[in-house]
Amino acid sequence: MNYNTVPFRKKLIIILLSILSPYIIHAQEKDSVPAEPVKKVKRNRFYGFPVFFYLPETRFGIGGAGIYSFRFKNDSNNARPSRVNIGFAVTQNRQLLLYLPYQLFPQNGKFNIYGEAGWYRYNFFFFGVGNEQAPDFRERYAVDFPRLRVNALRRFRPGLYAGVRLWYEDWSLSELDPNGQLVQKTIPGSCGGRVSGLGVVMNYDTRNNIFFPEKGVLIEAAFQSFSKNTGSEFTFTRTLLDAAVYVKPLKSAVVAVNAIADFNTGAPPFYLMALMGGTKRMRGFYEGRFRDNNLVLLQTEWRQHIWKRFGAVAFGGTGIVADKLNHLRIADTRFTYGLGLRFTLDKKEHINIRLDYGRGTYNSSGFYLTIGEAF
Numbered sequence: 001m002n003y004n005t006v007p008f009r010k011k012l013i014i015i016l017l018s019i020l021s022p023y024i025i026h027a028q029e030k031d032s033v034p035a036e037p038v039k040k041v042k043r044n045r046f047y048g049f050p051v052f053f054y055l056p057e058t059r060f061g062i063g064g065a066g067i068y069s070f071r072f073k074n075d076s077n078n079a080r081p082s083r084v085n086i087g088f089a090v091t092q093n094r095q096l097l098l099y100l101p102y103q104l105f106p107q108n109g110k111f112n113i114y115g116e117a118g119w120y121r122y123n124f125f126f127f128g129v130g131n132e133q134a135p136d137f138r139e140r141y142a143v144d145f146p147r148l149r150v151n152a153l154r155r156f157r158p159g160l161y162a163g164v165r166l167w168y169e170d171w172s173l174s175e176l177d178p179n180g181q182l183v184q185k186t187i188p189g190s191c192g193g194r195v196s197g198l199g200v201v202m203n204y205d206t207r208n209n210i211f212f213p214e215k216g217v218l219i220e221a222a223f224q225s226f227s228k229n230t231g232s233e234f235t236f237t238r239t240l241l242d243a244a245v246y247v248k249p250l251k252s253a254v255v256a257v258n259a260i261a262d263f264n265t266g267a268p269p270f271y272l273m274a275l276m277g278g279t280k281r282m283r284g285f286y287e288g289r290f291r292d293n294n295l296v297l298l299q300t301e302w303r304q305h306i307w308k309r310f311g312a313v314a315f316g317g318t319g320i321v322a323d324k325l326n327h328l329r330i331a332d333t334r335f336t337y338g339l340g341l342r343f344t345l346d347k348k349e350h351i352n353i354r355l356d357y358g359r360g361t362y363n364s365s366g367f368y369l370t371i372g373e374a375f
Contacts, residue, residue, distance in 0.1 A: 042348075043070060043071045043077065044068075044069070044070040044071075045068070045069045045070070045346055045349070045351075046066060046067070046068045046069075047066055047067055047345045047346065047351060047371070048064055048065065048066025048067075048086070049064065049065060049066070049353075050062070050063070050064050051063050051064060051065055051089065051369070053089075055091075057093075057123040057124075057125070057140055058091035058092065058093050058095055058122075058123065059091060059092035059093055060091065060092045061089050061090065061091035061092065061095075062089065062090060063087070063088050063089025063090065063097065064086070064087070064088060064089075065085075065086065065087045065369075065370070065371060066085070066086045066087075066371070067083055067084070067085050067086070067351060067371045067372070068083065068084045068086065069081045069082070069083050069211075069346070069349055069351060070082055070083075072105075072106050072107070074107075075105075075106070075107070075108045075109075076108055079105065079108045079109055080105040080109050080210060081105070081210070081349060082102075082103060082104040082105050082106070083102065083103050083210070083211075084100060084101075084102045085099075085100065085101045085102070085371060085372070086100055087099045087100075093123070094121075095121050095122045095123065096119065096120070096121040096122070097118075097120055097121075097122055098118055098119045098120075099116060099117075099118035099119075099120070099147070100116065100117045100118060101114075101115070101116045102114060102115065102116070102117075103210070109155060110154065110155050111152070111153065111154055111155070112151075112153040112154075112155065112161045112163075112203060112205075113150070113151065113152050113153070114151050115148075115149035115150045115151050116147060116148075116149045117147065117148055117149075118146070118147045119145075119146050119147070120143065120144070120145055120146075120147065121143075121144045122142070122143060123140055123141065123142050123143075123175070124140070124141060124143060124288070125138050125139070125140055125286060125288070126138070126139050126140075126141055126180070126181070126182060126270070126288070127286070127288065127289050127290070127291075128181060129187060129270055129273065129291055129292055129323075130292050130321070130322075130323060131290070131292075131321065131322070131329075131332040135362045139176075139177040139179075139180030139181065139182065140175075140177060141173055141174070141175060141176050141177065141180075141182055142173065142174045142175035143171055143172065143173055143174075143192075143271075144171075144172045144174070145169050145170055145171040145172060146168075146169065146170060147168070147169050148166070148167070148168045148169075149165075149166070149167050149168075150165070150166045150167075151163065151164070151165045151166075151201050152164055153201065153202075153203060159204055159205050159206045160202075160203070160204050161202065161203040161204075161205065162200070162201070162202045162203075163200070163201060164198070164199070164200060164201070165197075165198070165199045165200065165201040165222055165224055166197070166198055167195065167196070167197045167224065168194075168195070168196045168197075168231075169194070169195050169196075169271075169272070170192075170193075170194040170195075171189065171192040171193060171194075171195075171269070171271055172192045173190065173191070173192045176190075187270050188234065188267045188268065188269045188270060189234070189268075189269025189270040189271050189272070190270065193233040193234060193269060194231065194232060194233045195226055195232050195233070195234055195268075195269060195272055196226065196230050196231035196232040197224040197225060197226035197230055197232060197238070198224065198225060198230045199222055199223050199224030199225060199238070200222065200223055201220065201221070201222040201223075202220070202221045202222070203218070203219065203220050204217065204218070204219040205217075205218050205219075206218075207246065209349070209350055211349055211350050211351050211352070211372060211373070212254075212303075212350035212351075212352060212373060213244075213246040213254070213256070213373075214246060214248045214254050215246050215247060215248055216246055217243070217244065217245050217246070218243070218244045219241075219242070219243045219244075220240070220241070220242045220243075221240070221241050221242075222238075222239070222240045223237070223238070223239050223240075224237065224238045225237050226238070226266075226268070234266075234267060234268060234269050234272075235266050235267065236264055236265060236266030236267055236268040237264065237265050237266060238262070238263070238264050238268070238272075239261075239262075239263045239264075240260075240261070240262050240263075241259075241260070241261045242258070242259075242260050243258070243259050243260075244256060244257065244258040244259075244375050245257045252304060252305040253302065253303065253304050253305070254302075254303040255300065255301070255302055255303075256300065256301045256303065256373075256375065257298075257299075257300045257301075258298070258299050258300070258374075258375040259296075259297070259298050260281065260295065260296070260297050260298075260319075261295070261296050262274035262294065262295040262296075263293070263294050263295075263325065264293040264294065265293070268293065270291065273291045273292055273293060274291065274292060274293065274294055274295035274321060275287065275288045275289075275290065275291035275295065275321075276288075276289060276290045276291070276295065276297065276319050276321065276334060277289040277290070277366075279368050279370050279374060280374050280375060281297060281299075281317075281319075282297060282299060282317040282318075282319055282334070282336045282358075282360065283315065283317075283336060283338055283356050283358035283366060283368055283374065284317075284336030284337065284338055284358030284359045284360030284364055284365060284366055285334070285336060285358075285360045285361075285364050285366070286364065286366065289360070289364060290319075290321045290334060291321060292321035292322055292323050293322070293323050293324070294321065294322050294323070294324065294325055294327075294328065295319060295320070295321045296319060296320055296328065297317060297318065297319030297320070298317065298318055298319070299315065299316065299317030299318075299319075299336075299374075299375070300315065300316060300317070301313050301314070301315040301316075301374070301375075302314045302315070303342070303373075309343055309344040309347070310341070310342065310343060310344075311341070311342035311343075311344070311352070312339070312340065312341055312342065313339065313340040313341075313342065313356070314337075314338075314339055314340075315336075315337065315338055315339075315340065315356070315358070315374070316335070316336065316337040316338075317335070317336045317337075318333055318334065318335050318336075319333070319334055320332050320333050320334070334360060334361040335360060335361055336358050336359065336360035336361075336364075337358065337359060337360075338356055338357050338358030338359060339356070339357060340354060340355055340356035340357065340368075341354075341355045341356075342354060342355075343355075345371075351371065351372070352371070352372065352373065353369075353370075353371055354368065354369070354370050354371065354372065354373065354374070355367070355368070355369050356368040356374075
């Protein structure tokens with residue numbers, strides 16, 4: 001969850017309320033597959049915790065977050081675990097967030113199916129498109145939309161998967177700022193609209209652990225087309241390359257490096273443009289603080305084990321957005337940096353609660369409380 005717009009005292013209240021919530025739910029189930037001889041193996045795990053927050057655009061809110069980790073019935077105990085993340089929240093302003101990111105590895109990892117399903121009725125901030133916006137420009141808008149993202153891949157050789165990608169969203173905007181940019185209806189997507197795209201995706205994954213990699217690489221390359229032929233009201237293409245490398249220079253430390261290139265041609269709506277910010281792309285910026293047709297970024301993180309279940313991280317990133325590839329300029333580079341804490345919920349799978357604080361260009365800042373690593 002992103003808390004960039006909250007005054008410091010209120011940010012502190014949000015974090016303390018979440019951490020000091022009276023319980024962490026930890027339910028473990030047994031399936032019908034006979035346990036291996038000698039040693040029982042827990043194949044299903046659920047971790048969850050309540051979340052309380054206050055944001056200017058929502059007022060008070062309450063919800064929950066959790067992760068369900070499991071292996072399919074006929075898969076071996078050494079198969080990669082599948083996971084379903086669960087998040088929901090309701091606010092004093094009658095807003096609703098419901099999202100379920102997932103990644104499934106059926107048939108002992110022969111298939112890799114991942115994506116997100118969700119429904120959002122929420123208020124967001126819009127900071128304009130491109131690099132020419134005033135540093136203090138910001139407008140709020142309300143939105144209501146469903147989201148369905150599905151990637152279905154098959155393994156063709158160890159670590160190498162390829163398949164299809166389907167994205168669907170249908171945005172309805174309201175409560176536009178009468179003095180803002182969206183109300184002028186000149187920005188693609190400012191009237192809302194449906195985006196539906198079909199494409200191909202390839203993954204190369206040699207990570208030793210999907211929740212907390214200590215070595216290996218993860219590379220995702222994808223191409224999508226959005227047009228009337230795919231049911232979209234907008235016509236554009238999207239090409240994405242997302243690569244992460246993990247090394248272990250010390251017994252108690254991991255270095256992770258992530259590079260992203262996100263290129264769009266045509267006229268994507270502003271809500272599907274390449275963007276910086278949020279919990280995964282340059283923490284320290286509100287999600288969408290900078291957006292345009294094209295983005296390149298590089299971010300890195302030092303993950304250090306401290307004591308028992310506790311760890312710490314130091315991270316930083318740099319990125320650029322532009323309307324065209326030949327307009328990517330060093331002068332438009334943005335920076336973020338920050339620190340974080342980790343608490344390991346599950347030692348075997350290494351599932352972590354992540355609490356980060358990041359700062360970025362223009363004195364932007366944000367707290368992030370999530371389950372799982374940023375990349």
